[in-house]
Amino acid sequence: MEKISIIIPVYNVENYIDKCIQSLFEQTYSNFEIILIDDGSTDKSPILCDEYAKKDNRVKVFHKENGGVSSARNLGLEKSTGDYIAFVDPDDWVEKDMIFFIMEDFKQNNVDAVFYGYDEVSSNSKNKKYPIIHSPEKTGVDDDRQAIYQMMIGIGKGYYTIIANKAFKRSIYKDNNFLFDKEIAVGEDSVWLVEMVKKCNRVYFDNRVFYHWLQREESASNSKNISPKRLTAIKAQQINCENLIEYGDEIVEIAKGKLYNDCFFLQIIAYSEKNKSIEKYIKQQIEMGKKSFFANNEFSKVRKIKVVLCSLMMKFKFSGKYINSLMDITTYDIKKKIKRGN
16 A cells, blocks of 8 residues: 655644644545644644654654745655655645545556645635635646646636645655745745646546635735735746746746736735835736736636726725725625626
């Protein structure tokens, strides 16, 4: 029975990690290892990690000074011993048969990677926007180009550039020594994924939802504040645009559109904070993707309309509060209002 390594970077998640680990302890597939990398946590997370290791010998714990999620994942890769690798964040949880089906997908289809469905769940039970289910239509085996395409197209349509819903043969990492860029704090997983997928010959797409991604308002990706770390998301997307040139104009244009799509909200945050210099910087950095975003049908009409409206609202000095509210409206909300005739 082949083994899979589940790598979990841990930093100050004492209120969330138990649900995550318990969902792994309940797996129907037994041959796996859980690698917990305590990245200098200052709460009770290190103690909890050590307690999990005492309960189950499949849990390995490594404590390190705080260096960020990329350094934690890199150490996890170094310490992994499985035939396959996957990543789980400590505030998320998975279905009890996730590992079983992932391993079946690898075994039955002789592939280098498996992509699977996921959903987004809010930590705020009153947030009607959630859950958001990402279960793309694409299933079956395809090549690296199609895998890249599936990662680049709009949220909800493809398998997107998050690490949480993908597993790989560990040999791809070992043979190429792909590491996470420690200089990128947001979007570091997308850069790593592109490098890994480029080395895959066969990828299996399984659209069943196995992974539950908790959206915390205080998390780095959901923060409503601009910081140097948040701005590294732009660098990550720019690197991807450069690294995908070999796949031709179609993929590059989608990647450029994704740059604009994913980073436009940073411009709104800077506007809301009345930080004109940062707002100008962001606008300049993402401008290369504006034309590609509006020209490509892979990005929804609703999203494009919201971007246009938000741009106009910023031009005419509307309050950042109203602009953020507009961006938070989902396609589902709009369809529901149309159906009700509101």
